Amino acid sequence: MLLQVLGLFFLLAVAKAQVFSLGKCPTVKTQDPFDINKYLGDWYEIYKFEASFEGKQTCIRANYQLKEDGHIRVQNTGIEDGKNITAVGDGYAPDKNVPAKLQVRFSDKAPYGKYWVLDTDYDHYTLIYSCTDLAGLSHIEFAWILSRARTLDDQYKTKLFDLVTSYGIKTSNFQKEVQEGCS
Numbered sequence: 001m002l003l004q005v006l007g008l009f010f011l012l013a014v015a016k017a018q019v020f021s022l023g024k025c026p027t028v029k030t031q032d033p034f035d036i037n038k039y040l041g042d043w044y045e046i047y048k049f050e051a052s053f054e055g056k057q058t059c060i061r062a063n064y065q066l067k068e069d070g071h072i073r074v075q076n077t078g079i080e081d082g083k084n085i086t087a088v089g090d091g092y093a094p095d096k097n098v099p100a101k102l103q104v105r106f107s108d109k110a111p112y113g114k115y116w117v118l119d120t121d122y123d124h125y126t127l128i129y130s131c132t133d134l135a136g137l138s139h140i141e142f143a144w145i146l147s148r149a150r151t152l153d154d155q156y157k158t159k160l161f162d163l164v165t166s167y168g169i170k171t172s173n174f175q176k177e178v179q180e181g182c183s
Helices: 002-016 154-166
Strands: 019-022 041-048 058-066 072-080 083-092 101-105 113-120 125-134 138-147
Touching: 072 101, 113 154, 125 154, 138 154
Parallel strands: none
Antiparallel strands: 019 138, 041 058, 041 138, 058 072, 072 083, 083 101, 101 113, 113 125, 125 138
16 A cells, blocks of 8 residues: 555656646557658747656757767757756667657666657648556656747647647647747
8 A cells, every 4th residue: 555655646746747647648640751851950849748857948949960870869958047958869760660750868878758750841840749658547748849940830830739639639738938039
């Protein structure tokens, strides 16, 4: 009984800083076809689900570059408390037949996490989703909408919100990110 209570407290602590929901992860479809070469370059975070590992950063930009080993160099930059914050990670597609189902990590000691591209036009927007089932009873999910510019036209927001809604993902979990006053 003590282990169950401790487990519940752990799950509540994790859930406080992430989007935690009951039930299994929703079934989603990734972009098909997906061309990683068109995806490379700079993207700006416009909307996101709460993610404790991002802290309270603003002006978040992600840059993706292909490495010689076929993996992807992921560099995230942002500003927190007036300081530039940079995190460099590694990404790859474990199944070449499903290239939009990427795995990414930001530490050699950390496991890879899901980075699934659900939709992108490569020029204006991308929608990324990650979900992990917890014993089939609940799940933790993350989602990001990125843009090639620091703003995103409402037509793309509407399209992407409609897409996540069709999968049963709550758009109310999205938070608008600050991209004003960025250098």
